[in-house]
Amino acid sequence: MKSSRQKRKVRKKGNPWSFILLAAAVFVTASLASYIYLKPKFTFESAFISEIHSRNKSLSEDEEKMPSPELYGNSSGASSEEGFREDAALAAAGSVITEFMRTYEVELLDLYMDRSGVIYIDLSAGLVRNFQGDVFKEFNVISGLYGKIKESVPGFTAMKILIQGKEAESLAGHIDISRPVGEEIESAGMQ
C-alpha cells in the first residue's frame, strides 16, 4: 500500500509539467491552425490586382506550352516575327507617351501589354504637384494618352495607368483610373 501511494505521489508530481507542456502544444497548434485558416481572409488584394495575377498566372502556364511570348514589352527571347512587330509598336507608343507626358514633368517608367490588349502604363509620381488642371484638362491627358496608344499599337483594347508601379485612383483628383480606361474616353462628348 505504502509503495503504491508513493508511486502515485511521484506520478502526481509529474502532472503539472505534462499539463503545461500539453497546454503549450494546444496553444501552438491552435494558433497555427487559426493563422493558416485566417490568413487568406485578412490578405488585402484588390479585385483588379487579383485579376492581373490570375491573368499572369494563366499567361505563364500558356507560355510553358507556347514558345512565342504574348506579353509584349517583356520579350526577352522573342522569336516570332509577330512578337517583334508588336514590340516595335509598343516601343513607338512608349516614345510618344514619354513626349506627351514631358509637359507635366512625368516620366514613363514601364509599358507592357497583356494578351487581351490591355496596356499597362507605369508613370512616375508628380502629376498632382505639377498639374493645376480641372476636370476637362485631366480628362484630356487621359483621353490623349488613349488616343496616342491607339494610333500606334494594333490590337490595343484598354489602358491601365499605374503610378510608381502601383494601382492609383486618379492622376489629379477628378478622373477615376482605378479601372482600365477603354474607348468610352473618346466617345464621351466632352468637347
Added chain:
Amino acid sequence: MKKVPLLLLLLQFAHIAAAQETDYLMAAFEGDKKLMAKSGRAKSVVIDPGHGGPDYGIIKGQLNEKGVVLDIAKRIAALAGRGGFRASATRSGDHLMSFADRVNLSSKEEADIFLSLHVGNHQEIVIYVPLAAGPSEELKPYLAESGQHDYQLRTAELLKSMENALGKGFGRERVIAKPLPYSMLSRVGAAALLIELPSFDDASYSSELQAEIADAIYKGIENYEKLTAEKES
C-alpha cells in the same frame, strides 16, 4: 486528456465559423434596414469638396481650390441642415480623402443626393453628369457593380433642378452640362453630380459670392426634393 487539445481546436474553429455567420446575418439585416430607411425619412445630402491635404487643386495667389470648395460645402451643408435635410460632408477639414472613402461615406450616410464641388479653368459653371456604363467589353465586368446604374433617372432630375437654380442665380448661359465617364460618381448610389465652379480669374470667391453660390446650389437641392416628393406622393 488527449481529447482536450482536439476539443479546444474544434471550439476555436466553431467560434470563427459562428463569427462569420453573424457577419452575413448582420449584412443582410443592414441591407433591409437601408431599404426601410430610404423611404420615409429626411433626405440625406452629402456634399463632397474635392481635393484636400497635399492636393491643393488649382492655386491662384492666396486662393486654392481645396479651401474654397470646403468653405462653400460647409455653407451648403448648413443651409441643408436648416432646411430639414440630413446634411454631411465627405471632409470637414483639410485632408485628402480617397475616392473609395468618399464613395463609402455616401453609402454610410445613405445619401439621396451627392454633390462634388470643384473649381475649373473656365468662365461657366459646368455640371458634370456621371456615365454609368459604356460599350467596352473590357469594362463591362467592372461597370456591372457601378452604384450609379440604378440612379441615372434621379441624377437627370437633379441635373434639371440644379441647372434651373444655378441659371436663375447666375444666368442661363453660364451653366453648362456635360457627361463625364470615369468619374468616382459612377460608383455613388444616389442622385450625383460634380459641379465645377468658374475659375479664380473669372470669380473673386469673396465671402458674398461664396454665400450666393451655396444659396443657388441649395435651391437646386430644394427643387429636386420638391420634384421627387411630388412623384413619391
